[in-house]
Structures are given as structure tokens and as C-alpha cells.
Amino acid sequence: MRFLLAMHSLRLALLALLFAAPTAEAQVRPAPSNVAARLRSDGNNWEALQILKQAWGPHAPSELDAVADTLVAIAVTMASRVHSDPADVRARKLQAASSAVETLRLAGIGPGAARYIGSPPRLLRIAESGAWTAPAALLALTSQPDTNQTLRFLRQISMQDTYAAPTAVFLLAADMGVEGIDTLRGLYRAGLVVHPLARRQLDAIAAQNRW
Amino acid sequence: MSRCLAWVLLVASTVSCWDGNEIASPERKSGAGAADSAVIDWGIIRIATGESCDPSNPIISCDLELVCTPAAVEFGDNVACSIGPEAEVTQWRFLWDGGSLSGPTSGNSWSGPVVVSGTVMVEFLVNGAPGSETAAVNVDRRSSWTWASQVNGAQASPGEIDQCFSPSDLGLASGQSCTGGQYAKALFTPVDVPPVGGSQPYGMQQVSGDGPNGSLWYIVSPTATMQLRSQVRVEFRPDGPAFAMVGDSIIVTACLNSLGAGARSTHTVNTSCLNTSGFADFMSFAWDHEADHVSAGIPAAQQADGDVHLLWEPLARASQSDLQFAARSAFLAAHSHISDAMESTHTGGTTEFEFWRFLSGAWTWAITVVGH
Numbered sequence: 001m002r003f004l005l006a007m008h009s010l011r012l013a014l015l016a017l018l019f020a021a022p023t024a025e026a027q028v029r030p031a032p033s034n035v036a037a038r039l040r041s042d043g044n045n046w047e048a049l050q051i052l053k054q055a056w057g058p059h060a061p062s063e064l065d066a067v068a069d070t071l072v073a074i075a076v077t078m079a080s081r082v083h084s085d086p087a088d089v090r091a092r093k094l095q096a097a098s099s100a101v102e103t104l105r106l107a108g109i110g111p112g113a114a115r116y117i118g119s120p121p122r123l124l125r126i127a128e129s130g131a132w133t134a135p136a137a138l139l140a141l142t143s144q145p146d147t148n149q150t151l152r153f154l155r156q157i158s159m160q161d162t163y164a165a166p167t168a169v170f171l172l173a174a175d176m177g178v179e180g181i182d183t184l185r186g187l188y189r190a191g192l193v194v195h196p197l198a199r200r201q202l203d204a205i206a207a208q209n210r211w
Numbered sequence: 212m213s214r215c216l217a218w219v220l221l222v223a224s225t226v227s228c229w230d231g232n233e234i235a236s237p238e239r240k241s242g243a244g245a246a247d248s249a250v251i252d253w254g255i256i257r258i259a260t261g262e263s264c265d266p267s268n269p270i271i272s273c274d275l276e277l278v279c280t281p282a283a284v285e286f287g288d289n290v291a292c293s294i295g296p297e298a299e300v301t302q303w304r305f306l307w308d309g310g311s312l313s314g315p316t317s318g319n320s321w322s323g324p325v326v327v328s329g330t331v332m333v334e335f336l337v338n339g340a341p342g343s344e345t346a347a348v349n350v351d352r353r354s355s356w357t358w359a360s361q362v363n364g365a366q367a368s369p370g371e372i373d374q375c376f377s378p379s380d381l382g383l384a385s386g387q388s389c390t391g392g393q394y395a396k397a398l399f400t401p402v403d404v405p406p407v408g409g410s411q412p413y414g415m416q417q418v419s420g421d422g423p424n425g426s427l428w429y430i431v432s433p434t435a436t437m438q439l440r441s442q443v444r445v446e447f448r449p450d451g452p453a454f455a456m457v458g459d460s461i462i463v464t465a466c467l468n469s470l471g472a473g474a475r476s477t478h479t480v481n482t483s484c485l486n487t488s489g490f491a492d493f494m495s496f497a498w499d500h501e502a503d504h505v506s507a508g509i510p511a512a513q514q515a516d517g518d519v520h521l522l523w524e525p526l527a528r529a530s531q532s533d534l535q536f537a538a539r540s541a542f543l544a545a546h547s548h549i550s551d552a553m554e555s556t557h558t559g560g561t562t563e564f565e566f567w568r569f570l571s572g573a574w575t576w577a578i579t580v581v582g583h
Contacts, residue, residue, distance in 0.1 A: 046306040081516075081548075090515040095525055098540060099308035106310075132516055135547045136540035143536070166396070167547055173393035174403065197396065197554050203377035204395030 032063035045071075045103040052107035052116040065118055068107070072122045074100040079132035081163075097133045101126060105140035120144050124153045127164045134164035142175045151176060155183050158193055158202075165195035173205050185211055277333050277344035284325055286353050290423060291322035294344060298335035305348075305423040306330045309528050309537065312427065323422010325350050326429045327527035348423065356433075356524035359513040364439035364505035366498065369450040372442050380444060381581060382497040384504030384553060387438040398508065398549055399519070400436050404539040407531045413523065413538065415531055428534045429527040433520045435542070437512050437549070441501030447494060451476040458573030480567045480574065490566035493579060500583070503556040511552035517545045558583045 035047045050056055051067050079097035083090065101123070108119025123144075126137035138157065141150045154176065157168035169187075172180035186192075188206045193199045279292040294300065296319055303314030303321045307329030314321055321331065328350045334343045367387075375389035375396070388400040397403070401412050412435035418424040445451045453474035456463045466475050466484035475483075481490035511517045522541035528534040560583045568577040 045308060046304075046311040049311075087515045091521055091525075094515060094522065094544075095308060098537070098544070101540070102309070102537065132544055132548060135543040139536075139540050139543055163547065163551060166550060167543055170393050170543075196557070197550060200377045200380065201393065201396050203379055204375070205392050207378055208392035 032059055032067050035067055045099050049103050049107055052103075052119075053114040055114065061118075064116060068104065068116065068118050068122050071100040071104050072125055075104070075126045075133045075137065076129045076131045081130065081132055094132060097131070098136055101133050101136045101140055104137075105143060108140075108144045110145065115145065120146065120149055120153065124156070127153075127157050127168070128160070128162060130163040134162075135167040138164055138167050138171055139175075142171055147176075147179070151179055151183055154180070155187065158184075158187055158198060161194045165193070165198040166201055169193065169198045169201045169205070181205075181209065185209070275337065275342070275344060277331065277346040279331050279346040279348050282347070283349045283351060285351050286326055287324050289322060290325045290348050291320065292331045292333070292346060292348075292423065293320040294333050294335065295319070298333070298337055298342070298344075300333055300335045301341075302334040303423075304332040304334070306332055307527065309526065310533070312424070312529060314421070314423065314425075321423055323420040323425050324418055325422070325424040326418055326427060327424060327525060329423075331423050353524055356520050357513075357518050358433075358436060358520040359518060362437040362439075362509055362512040364441070364509055366502070367440035367442040369448060370445075372440050373445050376442075376444055381447075381579070382441070382443045382501040384439060384441045384501045384508070387440050396550065398437055398439065398546055398553075399542070400438060404435075404535060404542050407535050411535070411538075415534060418527075424527065427527045427529060428531050430523045430534065430538065433523055435519050437508075437519075439505045439508050441498065441505050443494065443497045443501065447477055447490075447497070449476070449478045451478055453479070454569040454574070456574065458569070459567075459575050462567050462574045462576075477566075477568060480569075485567070487566045489564045493564035493566060493581070496562065496564070496581060500556075500581075504553040507556050508549050508553040511549040512545070514548070516548040517552075519545045 030047055032051050035051050048067050048071060051059060052064055054064075075097045077097075078093040078100075083093075085093060104119045104122055104126075107116040108123070109115065120141060123137040123141045127134045127141070138154065141153055144150055151172075154168045154172050157164050158172065159165075169184065172184050174180075176183070184202060184205055188202050188211055193202050275295050275298055277292060277294045279290055281290065284290050292303075298319060300315075300317055300319055302316055303318075305312040305314065307327050309327070321333075325348055328348060330345050330347055332343055332345045334341065336342070364384075372383060372385050372387065372389055374391050375385045375394075376383050377395060385396055386398040386400060386402070388402055389395055389397040390402065394402040401410070404412065413433040414431040415428050416431050418427045418429070453476045455474050456466050456472070462480060462484060466480060469484050470479070477490075481487040515521060519542055522545060523538055526534060526537045526541070528537055561580050562583065564579045564581065565576065566579070567574055568579065569575075570577055
């Protein structure tokens with residue numbers, strides 16, 4: 001009898017756990033916390049993308065952010081520029097880190113309401129980290145739907161003495177159209193670009209545009 | 212491997228579990244050792260447990276294993292995946308680090324040529340309960356995808372990469388295909404990866420058929436290269452512009468006496484009109500300085516971080532535009548890595564060189580300050 005009562009309690013507990021899950025397909029749809037954990041172990045970006053796009057149903061913002069922050073950690077730590085990995089290991093790590101960036105990019109694009117708005121600030125964080133993936137993160141920013149935000153972020157990186165500053169200047173000129181050129185003109189006239197290579201790049205752009 | 216969400220309670224030798232609707236007692240499997248080892252036929256229960264199917268675990272049977280053969284396959288060869296007939300397949304998928312590809316929504320096998328490693332996932336029903344199984348597909352990478360032996364550097368010929376100088380550059384190390392503006396510091400040929408439809412520095416091919424990699428795009432025949440050039444501003448070179456001999460009478464007279472009347476270049480003034488040691492030192496310093504940049508760039512391009520061909524080799528995407536984006540990402544990342552290595556030869560500090568220059572419309576004895 002005691003065993004049956006214990007079984008009943010267990011059954012109730014399991015039911016409570018199941019219904020705490022977000023979707024009707026909970027049996028085969030992993031929870032965001034599990035996805036974040038699996039991202040660290042096997043780099044399952046597909047699940048992460050489904051979570052961030054809320055393809056399996058809505059999730060709390062904190063759950064989405066936890067998955068996205070795990071992608072940031074992968075993009076930064078796997079592509080740290082200080083390493084002692086053999087070439088083949090390094091290549092695989094860079095591939096994993098690049099995929100994390102690409103997942104954030106795709107999550108931020110949408111479509112529509114499925115867009116994860118936390119992507120751009122996280123791509124910015126990767127860009128500011130100085131990791132090998134920083135230029136890829138900036139490129140990913142250029143495909144995000146909020147162009148004004150992208151311009152702001154690229155401008156911000158351009159003004160920093162950071163690894164990705166030359167890429168930010170380049171993308172403002174090459175990918176952001178008239179607004180990008182206007183942004184660069186403002187930076188040039190105010191002398192706000194400090195990274196040596198980025199500054200020389202901007203000098204060349206200024207010379208071409210006769211600023 | 213199974214991925215499920217059910218729960219297991221072991222009480223003594225009794226095993227109970229829950230399949231999402233009710234707690235059920237699984238059947239013991241018949242066969243040798245079954246009674247002693249309590250091998251349980253989990254059926255749909257295993258599907259819903261979140262436990263990995265583990266053939267070595269006597270508690271969990273693995274009847275519904277997804278099998279893909281061969282486990283390791285040559286690039287472009289066929290892989291065949293199948294699952295037992297008791298599974299009513301609802302979706303095949305291929306997951307890889309570049310995305311996901313939806314396959315057939317029925318059928319218990321999926322096969323075709325593969326070009327990228329990843330995971331085959333099958334979703335199905337067994338007795339109405341959903342489940343999923345996954346299996347890894349490991350594709351051997353294509354060998355010789357490196358540009359390490361092709362990247363190179365040399366001193367530029369007269370006129371080469373002159374268009375890439377910024378106004379403040381006295382010397383420059385850049386790629387032989389650099390242009391002005393945003394491509395002034397471009398190291399690679401071509402200077403960028405253009406959008407689909409442009410002249411790509413690689414070919415794009417699509418996996419045939421409708422198998423696990425069917426319709427995926429991948430890169431073939433990469434042509435991107437890096438040929439660095441070191442150059443000194445044309446103003447200082449023998450092929451530099453000539454200026455009228457006006458200004459300081461010392462040099463104007465010296466040129467008139469040695470070469471006669473006529474406009475002269477900075478190089479001629481400092482080597483033929485007068486032999487100016489400061490100018491010789493400056494030119495030597497400038498060439499060496501730029502050569503140091505080139506020397507730092509080549510090994511950086513041969514590392515995994517800078518080897519564009521190596522970085523492109525494993526890329527596979529569902530569309531040409533996604534492939535172009537991934538290729539450009541790697542291109543920019545490699546470029547930054549190499550640029551950063553080339554910049555790292557700057558050691559700080561400055562050196563002053565004194566020689567004749569044509570400044571503000573007149574020849575004058577000038578001090579030229581050069582950063583290290």
C-alpha cells in the first residue's frame with residue numbers, strides 16, 4: 001500500500017513536470033535549459049535556433065537569453081585568439097564558433113514575430129570580445145532588420161581601439177549604403193577613429209570621397 | 212541515440228515508468244538472461260524518457276535504433292539511414308552546424324550522397340506516441356584544401372598598389388589587388404566575396420537527389436588567393452614625380468650643376484644632385500619596414516585562422532545566399548587575423564630622417580618622421 005501511494009505521488013510529480021513544459025509536443029521538444037546544456041556539449045545549433053525563434057511555442061525572455069548567451073560563449077571562447085590548438089582542432093573550433101554566430105544571425109532575422117530581438121546586442125558583444133569571430137559578428141549585424149541599430153553598433157566598434165574596428169569601418173563603407181558613408185564622414189571629421197589600421201582605412205575612404 | 216523525456220523508477224527488481232499518459236509496467240523481454248538482467252522492452256516508453264538508448268544498459272532496449280551506414284563516409288559518397296518498421300515516420304531531418312534540412316515525412320529509410328558531417332534525426336510515432344532518434348554522419352573532409360603553399364609576398368614593382376595608399380602612408384603592405392577607398396587595405400584577391408550572381412572566388416555545387424544532404428550547396432574550386440606587396444610612396448621612388456627646381460638655393464644649384472636645368476624627382480635630388488645619406492637610410496628603413504609586414508602576414512595566412520580555403524572547405528548551406536554569407540564571414544575573419552598579424556610588427560617609437568623634399572611648392576631640407 002505504501003508502495004502504491006509512493007507511485008501515485010511520483011505520478012503526480014511527473015505530471016506536474018510535464019505540464020510545466022511549454023508545448024503540447026513536450027515529449028520530444030527539449031526545454032531551453034537542456035538546449036543550452038547540449039549546445040555546450042554537442043553544438044546542436046538547430047535546437048537553439050528553434051528555441052530562439054520560438055518555433056515550438058513561447059518561452060520566457062530569460063530562457064531565450066540563456067540559450068543566446070550560451071551561443072555567445074561558444075562564439076567567443078572557441079575562437080579565442082590566444083590558443084595552443086593544433087590546426088585541425090583549431091579549424092573545428094572556429095567552425096563551431098562561426099556556427100554560433102550564424103545561429104544568432106538567423107535568430108535575429110525572423111521572420112516576423114519569430115525574430116529574437118536579443119541577437120544584435122549579443123552580436124555586438126562578440127564583436128567587442130576581440131575573438132576571431134568578431135568580424136563575422138559584425139557582418140551578421142549587417143543583415144539584421146533594424147538598420148539604425150546596426151549603424152549605431154558599427155559606429156560604436158569603429159571608435160574603439162579593438163580588433164574588429166577595421167572591419168566595422170569597412171562594413172560601414174561597403175555594406176551600409178549612404179547612411180554608412182555618412183556615418184564614416186562624421187567619424188572622420190570628428191577624428192573619432194583611433195585604431196591605427198581602421199584610421200588608415202578611413203583616411204583612404206575619405207580621400208576617395210574627397211572629404 | 213534516443214532522446215526522450217520519460218521517467219524510470221526502480222524499486223527492487225520492479226521497473227515502472229510513465230509514457231506521458233500513464234505509468235505502465237514494461238514487459239520483460241524473453242530470451243537468455245532476460246529474467247536475471249531485467250531487460251525491459253521499453254517500446255514507446257524509451258522514446259519518451261530523455262534517456263539515451265544504450266545497448267549496454269540492461270534496463271533500456273534499443274529496438275528502435277536509427278542506423279546510418281557507413282558511419283564514416285567519403286565526401287560525396289552515399290549514406291543510408293533506416294529505422295525499424297514499427298516506427299511510423301513523420302519527419303526526417305538532417306542537422307549540421309550550418310543549419311537544418313527537412314527531409315521526407317514518411318518512409319523508414321533515407322539515403323543519398325553527403326558532403327557535410329552532421330546528425331540525421333527521425334521523428335516518428337509508435338503506437339501513437341511520438342519519439343525521435345538521431346544518428347551521426349561523419350564525412351571525411353576533402354584533402355588539400357589549403358592555400359598555405361600559394362600565399363606569397365614580394366616587393367611591388369613601380370606603380371603597383373600605388374592606388375591603395377592613404378594620404379598619411381609613406382609605405383604600404385597590401386594585397387596586389389587592393390584598390391582605393393574601403394578596399395585600400397585589402398589583402399586578398401579578389402578583394403571581397405560578392406553577392407550571389409557576382410564573380411565568386413569559388414564555384415558552388417549542389418548535392419544531387421533528396422537524401423540527407425540533397426540540395427545543399429557547397430564550395431568547389433576556390434580561387435581566392437593572397438599575394439602581398441610591399442611598396443614605398445611614389446614620391447620617394449625613382450619613378451616618382453618631378454618638381455620644378457625652385458626653393459633652397461643649395462639644392463637648386465647642386466641640381467643645375469650636376470644635371471642641368473629641369474624638374475627633378477625627390478629620388479634624383481637626393482641621389483644624383485646630392486648624395487643624401489638620410490634619404491638612403493629612409494628608403495632602406497621604409498622597404499624593410501614594409502617587408503616586415505609582409506613577412507608577418509604570410510605565416511598568419513598559413514594558420515587555420517587565416518587559411519581561407521581551409522575555412523571554406525566544410526561549408527554547406529541550404530541556399531546559395533547562405534553559402535555566400537558563410538564564405539564571406541570566413542573571408543573577413545581570416546582577413547582580420549592576417550591584418551592584425553601584419554600590424555603587430557609595429558613596435559612603437561619613431562625615427563627622424565633628414566633629406567630634401569618638395570614641400571609647399573619649394574625644395575627644402577626637411578625632417579621626415581617615420582613610425583616604427
